[in-house]
Each structure stands twice: as C-alpha cells, then as structure tokens.
Amino acid sequence: MADDFYDVLVVGGGIVGLSTARALLAQRPELRVAVLEKEPDLAAHQTGRNSGVIHSGIYYRPGSLKARFAVAGAAAMVRFCQEYGLPHEVTGKAIVATVPAELPRLAALAERGRANGLEVLELPPARLREREPAVAGLRALWVPSTGICDFAEVARCYARLAGERGAELLTGREVLGIERRADAVTVRTTGGAELRCAVLVNCAGLQSDRIARLAGDEPGVRIIPFRGEYYELVPYRRGLVRNLVYPVPDPAFPFLGVHLTRGIHGEVHIGPNAVPALAREGYDWGTVRLGDLGETLRYPGSWQLARRHWRQELGELHRSLSKAAFLRAVRRLLPSVDSPDLLPAAAGVRAQAVTPDGRLLDDFAFAGFDPADPRSPRRTVHVLNAPSPAATASLPIGAEVARRALAALTAGG
Known part of the structure; x- marks a missing residue:
C-alpha cells in the first residue's frame, strides 16, 4: 500500500467533516483516515462564522432528519462539552x-x-x-433546551480526538480533480499532490456540489450562498438581552429572521440579514468572484427561487443596505435599542442547496453510496445539504456519514 493511500478521505475540515473522521476512528481505530481542507486552518467557514446556538429542534418537521438530529444532537453536544471541558451554557x-x-x-x-x-x-x-x-x-x-457554545472550539476538539487516533489533518490542500476507478479514488490537490482512497467522503459545505460533480456524481442541486449579516450590541448595552430571543419565523422562508443571541464569550449578536452572496465565500458586498456569481446566475433554480421569495428578499436587502431599516426590525423585539448601540459584526455564509425548480431543500441531504440501495454509486458519500442546525447536529450527522462510509468501504471490496 502506498503512503498516500487512505481507507477514507474526508474532504472538508469543518465541524461535519471532523465529526465524521472522529466517528470513523471511534468505531474502527485501525482505519487510515485523512481530512483534506483547502484553507490553512480548520473550521474556517460555516463552522467558525455562526452565532454558536445549540438549537433545540423546535422548528423542524417532525420525523425529518433535521428534527431527529437536532434534538439528539443538542443533548449530545451538551454532554460532549461537559466531558471535554468546552465552554457552553444551556440558556433557554x-x-x-x-x-x-x-x-x-x-x-x-x-x-x-x-x-x-x-x-x-x-x-x-x-x-x-x-x-x-x-x-x-x-x-x-x-x-429550555436551547443553549450556546463555541462551535469552532468543538470542531478543534473533534480534530484533536481524531488526530489522537491517527487521522491525518491535511490543511491548505484544495481539491482540483477526482478520478474514480473500480479499485480506488484518486484525488488531485494543489501543489501537484495526489492522494488515493478506498472511499471519498464529501463534507465540503459551500463547495459540496462541486466536489460531487468532480467525483462523477450529479448532485441534482446547486449550492446557492446566502450571507448572514450581523450587528452586535456595544458592551455597555449587553444587559438588554439575558438569553436568546427569536421572532416567530415565516414558514414560507427558510431563515429565522432578526434575532438576539447572547454568545458564550459575552457578546450579543443581533441578526442576521439573509442576502445572496456574490461569491461562495463572500462575507461582504465587496467580495465578488465572477465564476461563482456566473454559476449562480446561469442556474435555473436561482431565478425560480427569486420569483418565489422576491418580496422577502427585498426586505432582507433593504436591511442589509440601510442600518435604519435593520434597526426598525430589531425594535420589534427590543424597543429601547438605538443606532449607536449596534456595531457591525462578522458575517457568515450559509450553504443552501437549491433544486432546479427553485425549491430550498429543507432537510439534511446525503448522496452517493446508500447501504439500502445496491445500485447507488460505490466509493463516494456526499453531504449535499447541511446548513443550520448542522453544527448542533454534528455528532449524529457524523455518525450517519461514518455509517455510510463504512458500508461503502465494505461494499467496495
């Protein structure tokens, strides 16, 4: 066996990919597992740019993966943080x-x-x-079961635990090409390096549909990036918010509206707006990548989505471009807040899978090898849709992806 051959190669060093690596090695310590991350650091995108809420699971359709994994994941996340001494609090x-x-x-x-x-x-x-x-x-x-933590710290703990069992964490290695053969998958990365694996697991978040297509699997959806823009309360006004406060969500729109979130390190975030990002990793209006934008604009689902939700999206855009409009939305919940109380905070980008007819996938979605379907593709497992509450649900999601990967490893021979 060559030195660059792995039983399972996980693409994506966010919280889902790292949870998957940890789960694989917890079950099969003898496996050779690597996590491939294109950024210099782990947890650089969705994992490291969220409000840190341990979601309860109240919003999600009963019986759905989101509902089951969020409820189980919230309890598991609190236990995990307790076990490993990570900062957390069950606030309600x-x-x-x-x-x-x-x-x-x-x-x-x-x-x-x-x-x-x-x-x-x-x-x-x-x-x-x-x-x-x-x-x-x-x-x-x-x-009562809603809480807060630092998901970047959780992800780093997953990485440490996986590393202690032998996982290789390969950062700064972007995937450029994938060749799937009967006996293995070859992954070409930056710097001319090639890695081979028996099973490729795609946990690439904002790039997950592209990785699926590189692997020869048509995902049937496109990732449309939505930027979540936040403000935070100035320190002397943080006492206005004791715990977490949310509006009643619009059931026709997949975002939760402007809410008030006390973070584990004392900050109070207010937001987000949900606006189309002009790049897959576009954290402000000034970040434009023509390739990303062109791909979004050429996709029929983008236009169907716009037709369905243009009224709501106009409101989101207005709040993005006008602090006064944002302030009016905040004052519905927090009447005493004023403009000087709000400071710009770091934005995040949500990887939202959209179908060609403009539907937003409202549940977690997997593709590639399915143990229940003998006709499914061998040697690949894809996490195609894992927006919020994926961080909350990262332990059960990781266990599910690991289950599929281990089944694919057995089936692949």
Missing part, C-alpha cells in the same frame, strides 16, 4: 410574537416542538418580562 430561548397575526403560528410552533419531544412552555407578557425585561411581545414560547 424565547420565541416572541409581536403582532396578533403571529399568534396562530406561535401556537403551531408549540405543537411542532412538542411533537419533536421538546419541553415547550407558554409565556404571557408578564412571564416574558420576568425572563427578558427589555423585550416586547404579546406572547412567547420558552424552549
């Missing part, structure tokens, strides 16, 4: 109706949460003020 969160039209949606959300096995408490205005004195609302739900 309020979901607040601010106008009468939101009350039926709030009631439906309570039913959904309970169907997912969650404890959900209903708060009249007086009880809401006890928990969040500065927050305005007609009625609220309280979800």
